[in-house]
Amino acid sequence: MTAERPAVDPRWWGPPIGGVAFALAYPPVDLLPLALVGLWPFLWFLDKELENAPSGSWRGAFAGGYLFGLAQYGALLYWIAGLTGFSVMAVPAYVASVMVMAFNGALTAGGCALGRRFGIPVAVSFPLAWTGVEWLRSFGDLGFTWAVAGDVLANYPLLIQPAELGGVYLLSLWVVALSTAAWRLVRPRSDTPRTATAAMVVVVAAAVPAYGALRLDRLERQLEGWPTLRAAAIQPNVPQDMKWEEAFETEIHRRLSVLTLRVAPREPELVVWPESAVPSWLRYDPRTRALVPALAAQIEAPIFTGTNDADTLTGRSGREAGDYRVYNAAYLVRPDSIVSNRYAKQRLVPVAERVPFVPGMATGFFERLSAWTGQFSRGEEWTTWTVEGFEFGALICYESVFPSVSRALVLEGADFLLNITNDAWFGRTAAPYQHASHLSLRAVEHRVPFLRSANTGISGWVDPLGRWRERTPLYEPATVVADLPIPGGGTPYTRWGDWLPFACVLAWGGLALVGAARARTAPRGRGSVVASSTGR
Known part of the structure; x- marks a missing residue:
């Protein structure tokens, strides 16, 4: 008699468990250690999903990432569904918001799988893809930057000081890179050089609080003179x-x-x-x-x-159009x-204040829809x-x-x-x-x-x-x-803006191009870059 296979492959539990755990690192729960270990079940899933797929199973990775996102944002944004006393659209808005936000995890995981095809290890592609996707989701009518990874540090002044250099996205990169590096150290059957990885984890972990301590000390002494x-x-x-x-x-x-x-x-x-x-x-x-x-x-x-x-x-004649x-x-x-x-206000809440993708005043079907949502117009000038x-x-x-x-x-x-x-x-x-x-x-x-x-x-x-x-x-x-x-004077982030997530997108793309070029010129077979890359 052979043992029955489980109805659900155990690795598929990793993304939802990781999503809920990571959500608990955000305010008001503020379980900061979960910002480090909450991603590990998700990374374990990616290891399992990609280890037997030389070219990277992007569909499986994408699906697992989407599960992670559903769990993370389903837990974080539950309060949207509680607005039923004010709008019949509350529950549909909650479901839609979570489904859209879940693409953060899906695109990150899919990017890791595709990157592996070009020889980019997950340890490199995961932080780059995550940070780049967080930034890209800030654009457009559905732009919604609530709960980026760097937000888990918001209530810890010592840890948020580097935001003056690269904004919250620098903090996101640090959180995700530290978690990924630590996972490489503790994961089962790891082929990672332990000493080098441990040293890297210590350096990455110490960099942000060390910078924070120096800046807080200096600024605290200047505070009285402002x-x-x-x-x-x-x-x-x-x-x-x-x-x-x-x-x-x-x-x-x-x-x-x-x-x-x-x-x-x-x-x-x-x-x-x-x-x-x-x-x-x-x-x-x-x-x-x-x-x-x-x-x-x-x-x-x-x-x-x-x-x-x-x-x-007003109409073309200059008279009021009504x-x-x-x-x-x-x-x-x-x-x-x-x-x-x-x-x-220029950044209007999607659905609650404005029907997305409908310019100006809503008419026809969208006018009827706006009766259940909102019909504000977007401001055009900074004041x-x-x-x-x-x-x-x-x-x-x-x-x-x-x-x-x-x-x-x-x-x-x-x-x-x-x-x-x-x-x-x-x-x-x-x-x-x-x-x-x-x-x-x-x-x-x-x-x-x-x-x-x-x-x-x-x-x-x-x-x-x-x-x-x-x-x-x-x-x-x-x-x-x-x-x-x-204090006045601004910061490097004031001057340079979102240079870091843009650089993350460019870095991922550049590594992919280099990997693709190497794969094209490498001999086909087990020795090729595509076939031999561990992707871990």
Whole structure:
């Protein structure tokens, strides 16, 4: 009698186990060791899948990578499905988001398999492909850089300092390269030279904290000499089901006013309200347009607030066409009743704020679809404002997860940055903690302080070293007053941008071309590059 073969090959358990384990390394769980070992089941799967396939089983690798991605993002983004109280599209949006994000693992694994055909070892191709794919997924209407590998380090100031050199993608490369190198050391039946690999693991592991310790020590000594600006963040704690009800408009204004007057004795030079803080259209509602400047005059400081806004479209004759473009916007309201220039959010949440791939106003089928999603228009200009001699810009809601947005504003001259958001949608899930954690990375990337005003939390401020200096609890009215230290000058990442992931893509492509050329000229048979490469 022969033993029955298992219904599922054991190696196929590796990717989903690894995906869930890796997800637990992100905030708010923050099990950092899983950032190292969480990828090992996935790497074990790739070893098994590729070891008996001289040319690399790209289909099997791609499928395993997709399973890894489904598990990772299924665990990380569960809170999207919890938005059913606000939208019938919540569960479909969750499923679609996870299915799209899962291609991160699939493309990485497929890239490793294809790279092996050209003689690129998995230990080299895996970190390069992973980092390159993370960067590529930031583009387009479905761009979504939530939960890149470097984000697992967000709450560890010692480990995020190299972001000033290569952004969060440098941290991603470090996490994945360290995990891959360590796996080569511990994997069963390893043919890797143990001493050399162990030395490499130690060097790679020590490089980032050593750099972090040096930079933190130097910047900490400079901190006291930097100029400061006193700013206040307001957290009104308006429930989402109350926010757009006309009956609660007076109550919302009262909460904002009471909390703003509470910080007035501290003499802030800028007061910041959350995303869509005012319960009406600031530019078009006479009551709101009178109340906010009057309050700014009373506290003798400008108020920065989020608001919905709209522009009337005109026809060729110059007359109003009867249609509007609606924006998720922000304005600076000064005590002299001047509503300054507008910033309109440019990175809109796919589906929630805009139907992807539909330019301008949605019509026909897409107009009906937008009734269940969102129909905001994308802003077109980066805007900065000046307060007490300092320039600042604002990231609205999830723009904080995109390194390119904060970089664009700093290049426009911003000395410090704001993040205004309304995370009331998410309840007491992991989402508010994951969302807020991105600011530590953005602060280090450009050495700018951040002040965050969130409707229901988390509000607070982050210094240029990436440290949260104060933060509020969720679902409580609160205020934060901060003396923001402003170093100025930018960083290498400010100047060079995403050079690193671009280099990773080029490096993978270059190695593949070299390998292909060698394979073409090598004698066919067991001695060829393609046939003999271990790919490990």
